[in-house]
Amino acid sequence: MERKVVILGGGVAGMQTAIALNDLGISSVLVEKEQELGGRVKNYDKTFPFFHSGKELVKELEDRVRRAHLVEIRCGTTVSHVEGQATHFQARLGTGSYEIPAGAVVVATGFEPFDASLQEEYGYSIYKNVITATELERLLDPEELTQGEIRRPSDGKIPQRVAIVFCVGSRNEKLGHNYCSRICCSFSTKQAIEIKERHPDTVVTCFYIDIRTYGRGFEEMYRRAQEMGIIYIRGRVAECGVLPNGDVTIKAEDTFLGKPIQGVFDLVSLSHGMTPALDAPKIATMLDIDVAEDGFFECRDKDLYPNDATREGVFLAGAAIGMKPIPDCIADGNAVAARVAAFLAEMQERN
């Protein structure tokens, strides 16, 4: 019986799983398809709700995982084939013949941001001044091109009127994404605060369906945003249009007033939701595990075994089983490590 664990995905959940397994004395191979560890979080200038640096968080985790003597890191490659059964898996990396014998597999493949051009009424990809939250995060990053100044793409002007449209690609039956992506309300509220802090004269207006700030410190951050003068309008945006000078028009509904409303903005940021990782179906086939109706991996039991896949010896962590904020991904890493350790101990006892 093998005791080594193969972890698919080197984001925060994958790294924390490897660290926790190391602490439990279990060796693992952490496989990341990109050249660097850190997944999505390494691109976040600030995390929410406490405005910590995403880059520093990733650096801290990476330092820990690199110091862990039972963790082997494999970047720039993927697991291409898995054979065998629990406790006797053989995982092949890339196109080569290198195979890793493994007792268990952890899937921590994260998520894919929703392609905002699919919600066509907002004109993303066509109107240059309609951007996504991911692009706004780059504008907010002092290490990026604009050195942390918000400048709109069409003419480089500092926008005086910014609109943030929540729930783009989430809670949308038309697009087949009925789920709430959970983190976007807080992520975009964090961005609204950052805009206001850097450009106090800029008016920031957020269009939302419901504000879902459920985590510790989230609601407080939302309250702070309102106290700073950030405007929240409850109502879905119907469409965006562009004027000859590049300004973006927005048509929406204010459901509190019960009226359709319109406005003109210099810059519109779409708070796009999250979708399952693009290679989730391929991974599911490879590992012979199920994906749920929403496209994320299915759990053995959503209440009792939320980190177990539908096949023995395969475990799930992080956003691969639905959207969650960073602390939950870290908690998932620890939980999965405990589940794997318990599973391997049980199997050893049985043998």
Added chain:
Amino acid sequence: MDERQMLSQDEYMTRQTNIYNVEARENIWRRYIKEIPEDGYFLLPSCVLAVGYPGSEATIPRLFDLLDLDWNWNLKPESMCTCCSGIAYHGDVDTIESTLLTTARLWSVAQEAGYETIAVACVTSFGVHSECFDLYREETGLKQKIDKLLMEACGRKFELPRYIVHVSDVIYKHRLRLRDEFMTYQLIEKETGRPLRGVDHVGCHYNKLFPLERSLGGGEYCEVLSGMIKAWGGKEIDYPERRHCCGMGFRQCMLTPNRGFTAASVNKKMVSMDPFEPDFIVTNCPGCQVYLDKEQWAIKELKGKEYFIPVLTYMELAGLLMGWDPYDIVGIQFHTVPVEPLLDKIGIPYDESRSWLGKDGQTLPCLDELREATLAAGRTMRGIPLP
């Protein structure tokens, strides 16, 4: 002139690369390609279009014949097409069952004549046929019910048609052939070589009822008309109220107190498109054609603002570019907003005195009466010198 208007000059088309990604625009509609058969169309004309813009309706058979298409030209008058009942259905004075029966009969006539493609000239009618088709798919047992009713009513049988297309789909399909083989003119300003700026106004019942499967290019960036504009030398304008309804609305037509909604809707569109300085508007819906054209006059009367952007159906536009006589064939004299300024831009010759001639160039018997009534109303008649 404010900055917005200044940028809306030709310069806008160059500068738009900074604010508008043309390549992305061209890619986005390709997600929604619908199958349009090459040939064999059972043509169903429009009730409204033939009355309001007879030249437009008359242009369809001319275009179909020019393209050597097989269509129901020789159908016997006794089995001819009827109204689809759409206006009554949408105006809540008729039931869906009556509409289902009416369309079932039309499909039956088409199938008897050997056609599997219904080509509808009216957008409301297109919506009605599409909706009926969809109802059969969604409602178990409905087909059997209508089968029985149709047999009782007129002794006919019917099947669901293989294709339902709009005539604008057909013209779109053949747009490049029309340009390359038959057109004399292009949508280019004669004096400057500037591509003319066109606003496409797609009827709601074409692209908003079944945007995924029935609208060429989808609901948001519908390509059916803008594809013609671009193929024939012009440039499309993307303005904020592009997808706004013309405001026709069947209730507005029937309830006089609501008619202000229509003028308000057209006004909203005009205010929005005006900074982009469009040279013309092209429609594929008879209702939109009527109201976008007529309400511009109402706006002038109400607000004193004269937009007067010529509104043409895609058939009229094709006919004019073909070099067909603007009055005898295309019938631009039926328009409220004069089309002649557009003809001047393109360089299409016209003789305004022909605008009030009847069949075979005969003088209309009622012309004197018309002239007197017009004079009494303090107005002038285009192309007719006043005494």
